[in-house]
Amino acid sequence: TRVRATTPFFAAPTTGTERPRYGLSSVGLSYPFAAAVAKGFSDAAHAAGAEAVVLDARGDVQKQANDIEDLMVQRVHGIALMPLDSVVAQTWVDRAARAGMPIAAVAAQVGDPRRRAIRNVYPGLSALATQDEVEAGRAAGRLAATLLPADRPAAIAIIEGAAGFPEVEQRARGFRQGLDESGARYAIVASQPGNWTSEKGEAACQNILTARPGIDLFFNEADDMLVGCARAVRAAQSPAKLIGVGGSKLAIASIKAGAAQGTVCFKPEALGALAFHALADARGGPPARRFLTYPLPAVTRATIDRCVGQW
Amino acid sequence: MVTPLLLAQGVAKTFPNGTIALHGVDLALRAGRVHGLLGANGAGKSTLVKILSGALPASGGTVTWRGASARWTGPARARAAGIATIYQHVPLVPTLSVLENILLDRGGWRRDRRDQRAEVAALLARVGHELDLDALVGDLPIGARQMVAIVQALASGADLIVMDEPTASLAGHERETVYRIVRMLAHAEQRAILFISHFLDEIVSLTDEVTVLRDGRVALNAETATLDEAAIAAAIAGRSVTALSRTADRWIGAPALVATGLSVPGRLGATDITVAAGEIVGIAGLLGSGRSELLHAIFGAHPVQTGNVQLHGQPVGPSPEEAVAAGIALVPEDRAAQGYIPQFEIWKNIGLPHVGAGSWLLDPAAERGAADAAIARLAIRTPDADTIVTDLSGGNAQKVVIAKWLGERTRLLLLDEPTAGIDIGARTDILQLIQSFADDGLPVLLVSSEFSELIAICDRILVMRDGRIVAERRAGDIDEQGLILLAGGTLPTVEQAA
């Protein structure tokens, strides 16, 4: 007679007839975005009668490597990988592929983003479910172009994420492309890190406004920094416009309140679900489509209802 | 006469804070002789020792070693040349075992050589002292640590061994061991010894030659045989020192301290003790006999202790806070570890037990005033009350620890080796001070390994052995030898050898 654990901590206990188990290696469940991806993944698994094993890398590549190892040892039915680092993740995918373990990437691509186009899915991956970061930047850029003064070249500041993340460069690149496509006249007069957090975003905007009081627009590479930056802009009584990326609840509230002008709407829960379904299908044979994504609308106060904050 | 092994000429030292510790001192040490170095607290003895052993650079003068000029660039050089030093503030590594501390200056590459262990064990056997070689030095009481330092110097095989107050925190039995070691080294092995002490009887019986320092200058240098204790004392103090004499029939009041059933598991057997107002009760005993434990238990300083303490009829709870609030004062034996706050100035250290008695606000002016008064009263040698205690000489730091408790609120004085490391002049002053406190009606409990002190000023003497009080005598009814025998020691051999 085996004692069954009934502790509420544990995800649904397995029964004699094993439900299929799917693993998700998350970058860190204390990041709301990643937590939402995990929620989408788990919900989809539950709906399909499967069990989701969600591991938390806590922002540490080393720990993520360990997590993937642990998942492979457990012989789950498939691994969804939310890679902390696209380049580093290649080895994991190779290893999983060699072991015949279906593996899908979610929320970030696998392979050097400088060399590999996002739609060119890394060989060995069952699927890649992600938003295109450059595309997101581009959507923000196109939105920004509509907010800039028409009569003169605009001064723009970029609030970057923490140094060392590929999104930093991708979103900025896309942003410039979007502006250029729209024919905007602008100069990027400052790009400073806001380390993805609201308090650093606020500080960076405050400081930039001191040095350049005439900034017309702040592009925040993430919504947490957007809400921080909005405070700085209001405190300095600056007319600068504010744009973010992500579509977080807080940012949506800010935009509704008129404190910020717009953001690009991400749907992390959808990504999680996409990844799960791709894995579930992978057992049936090679998938028809390996690149899975969803449209990335840039929303403003007028169109904010199209974006439901998922994180 | 043979050429000196070590010759110091005009050695001078000025500290960065402006203190001039040595003004130009000459010293000659010869093989096979014990050279005594004396002086009041702060006279510069330890500073000279540190210069000779390379621990401090001199600011002037020359040192010649075996006829060649020697300017040590560090302690390693002096050690390698053959000078071993026992420093006053016993520097040992608390996290290493006794054996490893003894072997600390050894080279080679194997750490756990059995021949070295055997060598140390043989050495201990030769000098007739027992030490648990595997005990952790940090767990030892100060007396045992002092012995470790002595054995360390002994094991180094050096030609000159410098001992800075080796007996200050030792009791009778261990002192005997030290004397035996010194004689063996000097007379049997023809080494040179520089021996610093404030105990004139030791100096007279042990040394061949003495140098007395006063204010950083040599005040006296002569063959010991030509001197007596009074002459040396006069040279040290710069005045004649009156010997302590027993005041017959002092007034003694009603019982003030009544402690019953005091015990600390494994360390102090159930003990009752009573001290009357105005009474000075001495406690004699050997190293580790539990004297310090008893004082700590009265002070409530043991986390696990049982028993009751009453002071003037009022029960005192078992914690230092309550003890201090009730007016109990404890001068602990290990001044560096238990007595003062090293980062504090003199005035803050002296004020520490008293601040908070009146108001929650500090009154630095009053504290400084009290400190200045204490500095004057105990003749603490210091530029001013703002000096950090660790910049003081050993004896003066001890005086600061005593000064902490000389306030008006003190209603019971517990003194654990209060005169350790204190010079002859100041010792007399302090003992007289203690007497005057008792004359004012204060009950005093005095632990001292210097039994002559006990006999001189106590009314009653308790003898402890193995954590129990084994005997009680009126001070007038017993002499030093009797006390030593009661405490379980052997009679001193000093006089016979001299």
Add this chain to the structure above:
Amino acid sequence: MTIWTKPASPTWRTGLGLRDAGVYYALLLLLIVLALVANAAGRPGYLSPANLGNILYQASLVGIMGVAMTVVLITGAFDLSVGSVAALAAAILVGLADGIGFVPAAGAALATAAAVGLLNGAIVNFLGINAFIVTLGTLTAVRGLVLVLTDGRSLMVENGDTLARMLAFESSRIPLFGALLVVAALLAVRACLAFIRARRVGPAIAALAVLLLALFLGRDFTVAPPVLYLAIVTTAAWFVLARTVTGRRLYAVGGNAEAARLSGIDVRAYKIGAFVVSGLAAGFAGVLFGCRLGAVNPTALQGSELTVIAAAILGGTSLFGGAGSVVKTVTGALILFTLTNGFNILNLGANYQGMIEGIVVIAAAAIYTVGGRGPRRAAGAAL
């Protein structure tokens, strides 16, 4: 009769020497260098009142936690859990504010934070476990608690009224001109006394500095409330440490716990008290953080403990207890935030910021450790 050759007036010298005042010089030097570089780069606004106010504002949370950390370090302990505790307080505030209103929620947050401090202190002092490992444990456990409470998502205050009160608590503007004049006047009085009694000119210089600052910043200068709170917390802590019996005992406990115990001080109570103060300060920082946005995310203030400890140590606080000054800790925090502010102003590439920051931190510490060799002064004696 004495042989002591005393320097003419030692307190005069040491009070302004590199060892005692080095961290202030380091901050000044940094400000001057950044101002010059900013000027050369065509960004003249660097030394503007508004920017100085910004630096103070940005440093305020770390400063508040740093003040309490200094107290903990003075007693010879260590508190790594402050970042997590602050996040917990913020989560409790934000989570409860809608239900029970701002003030009760803030009270609950502070009480919880103080309770964590008490727990830390009790474990360290009653079980005798190393403070590093205990507070590393609570750092992890409390962050875990935040995750459980927030379920990994950002929480936000929905009720508009409550939100408005929270924002007012944190984001209104407070004019400072009058207050600065008052402070200058008070300092001037103290300076006279200090000069007459002990020939110390330190206070006089402080008074003059505040006065000049007031005049420079001008009548219209305003700051955000956290700056004021930081000033109040610092002044209170300074007063307790330097002027009260409690302060003296805190230093004694850290300087030599056994000697303090045998002087009749309840060593454990003071050590535990320091942890409670640290918890409370972290809780207050968390409340301020929660009020900023009316929201909190589970990673809030992660890693801030290292910045807080760095500020304290940059301010010359000893890791081994018995020494430290809260004013210098705040100066240490200002050095760190002046630097990032300077990077932003100069628009220095993000990749280079880390390298320069590391070097400047070491250089700042070098100014007073290397420059300050010489006679020492005792713990807590300096302003």
Add this chain to the structure above:
Amino acid sequence: MTIWTKPASPTWRTGLGLRDAGVYYALLLLLIVLALVANAAGRPGYLSPANLGNILYQASLVGIMGVAMTVVLITGAFDLSVGSVAALAAAILVGLADGIGFVPAAGAALATAAAVGLLNGAIVNFLGINAFIVTLGTLTAVRGLVLVLTDGRSLMVENGDTLARMLAFESSRIPLFGALLVVAALLAVRACLAFIRARRVGPAIAALAVLLLALFLGRDFTVAPPVLYLAIVTTAAWFVLARTVTGRRLYAVGGNAEAARLSGIDVRAYKIGAFVVSGLAAGFAGVLFGCRLGAVNPTALQGSELTVIAAAILGGTSLFGGAGSVVKTVTGALILFTLTNGFNILNLGANYQGMIEGIVVIAAAAIYTVGGRGPRRAAGAAL
């Protein structure tokens, strides 16, 4: 004759007592609890050789850095920069491997890492700046250097041959059965000697444990190379610390620097040496990290310094110097990684992991601080 109650044969007891062996018991207890829970939850594979091998593998980098950190802590210092230094070494390895080949690149990486350690040591010991602030500075500066070198992007090795050699260095499988038997035999010899000489049964138990382990893991048990490297590094460090005069001097330098100086030990050389060792170990961990992935990201190993220090302190190393054992540090690291591995195996809700981890860490430390009151043994004397 005495009333001091001494235990009959103290070395017998203390060698296995909670104070001396507590951390091993803590690990055992944790393993047993996790195995029971895993079994109850229907995940019987927990105690499988493969999973145990995984735990060892996962703990190896932290273990290697922890061994060196223990040396630094023993000398009374502190090194926060190890995570950054490891990342720098990895970046140099990956950056250069394509150009100059694996071995020269690894050499360059190690040399750079050792140089950073030397720099740390020199600044701490010659300028006299607090090790905490210095290594916090280099933590920041070296991470900045990594960002500059990688331009904020991930680097990877392109050349297939080089990559294969790197992978072989890190990821081949090494059979361990024979080696374990040899170790057991050696330990058995030592155990006999120890028992005869000093009636110590500790080594005998160790020998038995290794033998049982070998039998349990079976003939086919293999481990990844880092586990072997960890074993070698630990054994070497243990030997130096426990069996050589260098080790005694390291303990002396940290236990009482003044006593060490007065005994003629070149205190600075040993303190600086410890930093160099720490740099080297971090560099080696970085090389393994780089080989493991054939790539490096600029944020690699960020924050690992706290885990490393936690492992050392969990293993009973003193923050104040003079005491510590590398074997216990590795055990501390194993506790930490056993825990996260257990969470993964049990699929414990991520939100609860932090809370449980924090509590377990404190509880593990409590086992030997609370349970182990009594006579202590000298530093480095225990296995």
